[in-house]
Amino acid sequence: MNAKILEIENVTVSFDGFKALRNLTFSLDEGELRVVIGPNGAGKTTFLDVITGKTKPTEGQVLFKGRNVRSLPEHQIARLGVGRKFQTPRVYLNLTPRENLELSCNRSKNVFSTLFKRPPTTERRTVAGLLETIGLTHKADIKAALLSHGEKQWLEIGMLVAQSPDLLLVDEPVAGLTDEETERTGDLLLALAQSHSIIVIEHDMEFVRQIARKVTVLHEGSVLCEGSIDEVQSHPRVIEVYLGQELHSDHLVSLEQTDLLEMVDMN
């Protein structure tokens, strides 16, 4: 039995009474690669927000390496070893890929050491190695704004690794990628899983099948079921809430819109 790197106990997050997460309990072993799926609005992104400190749990607690992170601001949780990749790639568009990576790679992130210390050679070597891994060596010195969508996704994964975190949180890494890019991203994540604990949030079921060992399904803010991809896909409740809804998703959206219109009218 491995040690737990992340334990989430009975976490509830409510925004003005709306419960984005309800009594969510979740744990991740050290070195595990876990995929989290769930229909829109299931609370997947809030789930990451709670781990990274962007949102504080209304109830319950989050333990990272056995330490309660409630009182810590985002940057300190990041320094403890939690790296996050956002749903839409968030890289610094006016900096080059090399500079993006150098900022993440920096070991001492205080104001004055950032100002006065030159990046040591080890860090520069790490950055050069990462550029090669993510295939951006030849574009290392042009602005990141000029990169394609897929290249930005990869750059952000590279930035994550540059931070050398113990836990990687990856939110929809293959959204908007071509099939070939998707497969390469999967290989990259599998390679990273050798030395990191990873949580991947994803919609693309084919991609989930490529990388998943264990899958957690979220629904309405709590865990619906956990298991291998085949177990999960044959689970009757999952078929009902996840796959079922997807078939009728157009219908649902239009229902919500009529509700909204009525509310506007009433005001």
Place this chain on the structure above:
Amino acid sequence: MAAIALIFILIVPLLLSGFRLNLMGRFLALSIVALGIDLIWGYTGLLSLGHGVLFALGGYALAMHLKLQIPPTSSLKLPDFMTLYGVTELPWFWEPFHSFGFSVIAVALIPAILAAILGFLVFRNRIRGVYFSILTQAMTIIFFNLFNGQQRFINGTNGLTDFNTILGAPINEPATQRAIYVFTILALVAAYALCRWLTSGRFGKLLIAIRDDENRVRFSGYDPTGFKVLVFAISGALAGIAGALFTLQTGIISPKAMDIAFSIEMVIWVAVGGRATLVGAILGTLLVNFAKSLLSEKFPDFWLFFQGGLFLLVVLALPNGIVGLLKSQFPDLFSSKKRLSTYPSLAEDAEVQYERKNLGD
């Protein structure tokens, strides 16, 4: 840079009349505050509309020292205006300004500390964007009223003026003014070098990162608060230095410098020159101010309309300012890259360049 500084020190004085040279000196002093605004706005993305206060505080710090240079022959032992209002003893906060060294340090340090305190309170609470701008405006109003009301201690609306000597030299002598002009240029060069250094390394990249996506910076493990406080303080110190040098050349500092309009003007200089370029801040300041003095000599009522029009023009047509325009029209001017010798699309393609470098043509 040294060459340009030498031209300004040696050649420009030969070309300009005494009056214009004095204007040039003032505008060069204003360029220093523009550099500070470029640092905080252009690079870090925080639009300060309160630099007039920081500028004026620097001016007041030096002016208080100058007001204490009372000729030994004079029967008054206090700055002249104080006796008018019946003050018989020098207020305690004037005492340290007897020392020239203290005053020079105060010129930079007082605005820096004020900026650091305000910045810390604002940035720690994650107040950003337009709310930060509004708070800096509130600061100008508070200080404007505070200084206007203190008739007895700092001569209220009239401000501090009628300076006699600095370091023993009569302040209005052409030779002294020439020395101040040269010193202003040296200060501008030093300020420029400081800003260049701050913005070129990893620190500068981080400022741009904060400007473009502050939350992302947090998730990379940086706390933006400290960085923003430091930059705002440095920017405040530059404003104070500019204010002191400006006061030396105009011979007066009054609460008018804390007027909101003046703080907004400073932002316009930087916008016209081009944000996040440093050179643009200096260029914009000199151009707008010379345009202002020439136009308001010819058409006194016209300047404000022109300034408003200029701002609209820059926002609509030149979002990157003059330097931005030059960069996009003549990229060779700003980079050491070789002239394009093949098809531009090939020469600019990163992949082609990479192969050329590593495999040969």
